[in-house]
Amino acid sequence: MKVAEIKVSYSTNQTDKIKLTNCKETFEFILSKWNLDIIEFQEECKIILVNRSNCVLGIYQLSKGGISGTVVDIRIILSVALKCNASGIILVHNHPSGNMKPSETDIKITRKLKDACELLDISLIDHVIISKYNYFSFTEDNLL
Template identity: 50%
Template sequence: MENHAKNPNWGTVSEIQLHYKSRVKAAERPLITSSKSAYQIALQIWNPNTIEFFEEFKILLLNNSNKVLGAYEISSGGITGTVVDIRLIFAAALKANATGIIMIHNHPSGKLIASEADKQITAKVKAASKILDIQLLDHLIITPENYYSFTDEGAL
């Protein structure tokens, strides 16, 4: 067993402070009223030059009034997929003090069909969101022309 006498502070826990500072006034935050309004906001945060080139996964962070607190890019990948770490999703949601999230990713192929991987990550995030009391409101698959909503299709 290692001798901790060399560093007497080995058991000290560093102080952690949490704060949230918004750059947008509450009255100016976009309101999500439907999957269509979420899709319109998604198009605003997506780079139109890459939406059909490689897959990206982002989240919208919402307050209790369904107003957007912010957007966060979780991952960026290749032509047919990207790796999503759900710990990053909830790290962002907790830091923003969000009560709801909408997951969004693009399909460069233009196909608006949820893959098995899409369904699995949705199920994992939904289960974790219940534990943390952060509601998963939707998961959108987007293209420049249209979208697929897990909620609208009864898949959430």
Template identity: 60%
Template sequence: MEVAEIKVSYSNNNVERIKVTNSQILYNLVVKQWDLDLIEFQEEVKIVLLNRANIVLGIYEMSKGGTSGTVVDIKIILGIALKCNASNIVITHNHPSGALEPSEPDKLITKKLKEACRILDLNLLDHLIITRQGYYSFSDNCIL
């Protein structure tokens, strides 16, 4: 009987060292990762992975969904963060409707992810909802 081999790798070829100190820097960074023609069409989730000094290690494109939702799998988020040796993470997603207020499911997944991160000694620094016009920061609004 054969068992599948599991490989874990880490590589940081990030030439530009971007330090995140506030939500505006995060927004400016992640909005560049979206196709602005699709930002009002299809919901997507991306994870920003940072080291302990809040230097960006990279951005992981987690999921693409439909016009009103997409999958946010906490196990995948945590697995990616651990594989990248991240200490801090930020979850970002767009609202195709253009609404910047978080929905109840947005609040629930943030709460669950924060608790899961705490158990693994990771920090969930923020959850950004982005649109073409701006962003909403859970951290800035004291609901993280």
């Protein structure tokens, strides 16, 4: 009987590290990596993975959903963070409606993710909701 082999790997060839020091920088950085043609049409969720110095290790496309929601699977987020040896993560998703107010689901998933991150000594630095022109930061609004 054969058993599947599991391979875990992470590599980078990035020489110039991008350091994120505040929420506005995070918004501008992630917006430059977002498909602006669909930001007002389809909800997406991405995670920014950072090291201890808040230098970006990478961006992971977590999910694409519909007009009013997308899947946020905490196990996938944490598995990606562990594979990348990330010290911190920033959860980012867009609201196609342009309404920057977090939903009850947004608040619940943030709390659940924060608790899970703490178990693995990974910092949930922020959860940012974006639109084409604006953002909402859980950290800036003291919800994290």
